[in-house]
Amino acid sequence: MRHQLSLTIGPASFRIGSAWRQPLQQLAELYEGYPRPSGETADFTVRLEPTALLRKWFRPSIFITGDHGLADAAPMSLNHGLLAAEMGMNLQMALGWRRHLLLHASSVEKDGRALVMTGESGSGKSTLAAQLGERGWRLMGDEFALLDLVTGELLPFPRLVSLKNGAIDVIAAEVSADRMGPLLGNTAKGDIRHLVPRDDAVARMRVGARPALLLFPRFGHAVDVRPVGQGEVFMRLTQASTNYVALGEAGFGALTRFVKHVPARAIDFPSGEDAIAMVERLWEELA
Amino acid sequence: MSAALLVSVLRDPDVVSALDEAGWNALIAAARAERLIGTLALALDERCVPESVRPILADARLDAAREARQALWEADRAAEALGEPVLLLKGTAYAAAGLKAGEGRFIGDLDILLPQKELSQAEDRLIAAGWEWVKEDAYDDAYYRQWMHELPPMIHRERDRMIDVHHTILPLTARPTPDVEVMLADAVPVTDRLSVLAPEDMICHSAAHLFADGDLAGGLRNLWDIHCLYCEFRERRPDFDLALLERAAEHQLYAVVLRALRLAHGLFGSPVRQLGAPIQADYCLRWSDRLFIARLLARDGWGRETRKLLRFAFYVRSHWLRMPPLMLARHLLTKWRKGHRPV
Structure with missing residues (x-):
């Protein structure tokens, strides 16, 4: 072309x-x-x-x-x-993609262990990952998390972070201007601006981490933490995966192992600051 | 032209040893676009393939294995729903019969063939088992029922898989009328509830579908099917070519099958022999074959369709074959009013 x-x-x-x-x-x-x-x-x-x-x-x-x-x-x-x-x-x-189980989720890493966040568009998972990525965590990806079918490790896919609407100003206030892409106004999902991940996220983009905590974030509600049963986690992750069916038994095996070993919580939060405090606390308790 | 590269590699896999990065990118893109990536992956020797290409081909082999598994499962579900043995067509048939044409092949819909008198009962049973109509358009539905060789496509509401229920080989308006009774009678069982067409009929059906019906979309893969089927059957029976052409003549498909063999020989090197009396077969390419080849190879190194005008001409031809002029005019006008535009 x-x-x-x-x-x-x-x-x-x-x-x-x-x-x-x-x-x-x-x-x-x-x-x-x-x-x-x-x-x-x-x-x-x-x-x-x-x-x-x-x-x-x-x-x-x-x-x-x-x-x-x-x-x-x-x-x-x-x-x-x-x-x-x-x-x-x-x-x-x-x-x-067929080489890993692909989860529509954001993920960040600390001490070789990964926090995975999944939810629908607008749940705040991208923004939260971007914020954590500026506060001592390594951003692994804001859109796709890749689960290794053999080792159970989570692998990064650190493309540009796609920030939408209200999240744009929140993040732009924290990072240098040269890491922000042009403002794309009036897209199908409103305003969008891309964020370049930090250098360490890019340098270590082939380094995986052991999944240690799964969160289902929900932005715009009063602070709340709820346990999520393994059956529900499994079903929600099959829906969050685009290649679960295509991978057949290997995908089932990888997802079963993930669900059995990774604690899961649903969290509601009214603001980014609340969310970060909740994440840090749950990470201390559960991961 | 990248489809040409794909053809040369399928014909002689050693060609890849001369490919550079751009060549590989073009080959993979064309093979994916023509849905021949699984076939390509099985044809190539891992040792002649660069490191970065191996996982791409491994993925394609896994996908193909899953396709075959799913297709056979789906065939079994249809047999269960219908409560009697099912005659499979195309990809699922090749996989079920363990034919080389089925290896690595992309399999989309489940195609089955039934006697026309069983059609309405089959329809009821499929609906009871969870299949439903894809098109809710009254004109399309009426058109299918009045003129086509198959029911309007149905999709299973839980498994999301399509089924095409055929009751004959070509649309009722097409000029050749293959003898579907004979095809049904000569079907070959592969399990206690699945059967496939006899070898000659399998190629007649594939060739009819390719050259007497559609606009040659996905034609390269269909021609590859014919090549694989022909090679395999000919290996089993050296005089298979005679039996095939004789059968083709009975189905009024002699010209169509001969063209398929000429092109399969021309592009993929199918082993053919000139025949004199009483059955004549000359495999030198005609000038019209050049048009078919140009159409079949209209794909570039980015996987894009090329030769738009030729593609459009074949699209028009597919309609011309399907209906007489007045009926065609009325059909196109109706579709146009409904907002349909040819690509």
């Missing part, structure tokens, strides 16, 4: 092709500190194509696809090209 870029994030490598320069230029700047694949075959090909012939120039509109794609993917404006590239990579992982 006209413009292309290769990236490695955690265990996966991507070859991204685009009909336009801008998305890849922004992507290259934000991923500058990441290792570049050299001479390797990419695990996945991502394509950013015009939705129709004339849409390359006239009211440019991006169709996100690649090795794996969705026929009914919503077109995106070129102004949101950076987001489109990120979504393209996520799409490949969600539909095509």
Whole structure:
């Protein structure tokens, strides 16, 4: 394709092709500190194509696809090209990754042990991971956590953190400006701004950790902590995994082991500060 | 052209020793786009493959094994629901019969063939067992029932798997009318409740599907099926080519099957021999074959579809084959009004 870029994030490598320069230029700047694949075959090909012939120039509109794609993917404006590239990579992982059990979850690490947080979009798991990543924890990822099928270790996928709406100002106040991407206004999920993980998160992106605590965060409610039974944890994690069915018995084995060994709690919190205090306390008690 | 690279590697896997990084990326992208990655993964020798490609191929082999397992499970569910043996078509049939064409093959929907008189009973039983209609559109439903060779597609509400229930080989409006009674009568059992078409009919069906019905989307994989089936059956029976062409003539599919063999020979090197009287077979490529080959190879190193105009021409052809002009005009107008646009 006209413009292309290769990236490695955690265990996966991507070859991204685009009909336009801008998305890849922004992507290259934000991923500058990441290792570049050299001479390797990419695990996945991502394509950013015009939705129709004339849409390359006239009211440019991006169709996100690649090795794996969705026929009914919503077109995106070129102004949101950076987001489109990120979504393209996520799409490949969600539909095509088979080497680990993929959980739609954020994760952070301390002393070789991992805290995993899962929940729907808007639950606060991304923001919480980003905040912890600035306070003594290593950010492992804000979107996907990869569970090794053999060792039970959790592996990082530290792509750019995607901050939405209210979370943008909270994080922007804590980090240097050069770690923040451009503000993407009026996307399907509101305003979005990307955060570049800290250097240690990128440098150790191939180093796993033993999962030690699972939380189901819920932002916007009064402080509360509830135990979650193993059966419910199992069911919720199968729903949070995009490749659980595809992995068959290996996925079942890995998930069963995770659920048996990792304590789980549901936490509600009205603010980030409350959440951080709760996480630190539960980590002391349970992990 | 990357589909061409894919074809040359499937034909002779040693070709990969000359590939660089860009070549590998192109090969993998084309193989995924043509849904031949599992086939490719099984064809290549691990030792000739770079380190970064091995896990990609290992993933593809695992996916293919799961596809086959799921497909056979689904076939069994259908047999259970219908309460009688089921005649399988296409991918599931190749897997069930343990044919080389089934190895590494992507298997999407479950395709089965029933006598037309059993159709409405089968429909009721499938619905009772949890399958439901995919399209709730009255026109599409009526169209399928009046003119097509299969029921409108159904999907299982729990397992999310599709089933296509065929009652004949080609749409009722198509010009050739293969003899489905003969195909049903000659089916070969593979288990006590699953059966497949006889070898000759299997290729006739695959060729009819590829060249007398659709727009050649996914055609490369279908042609690979035909190549594998033909090679395997010919190995078992040296005069299989004669039996096949004779059978094809009985089904009014002689030209279609001969084209399939010409292209399989031209692209994948299927072993063919020229035949004189009484059955004639000449495997030199015709000029029209060049168009088919150009269409089959219309895929670039990023996995993108190329040759849009040719693709569109084959799309138009698929409709032309399917219906007489007036009926086609009415059909396209109705679909257009409903907002359907060809890609």
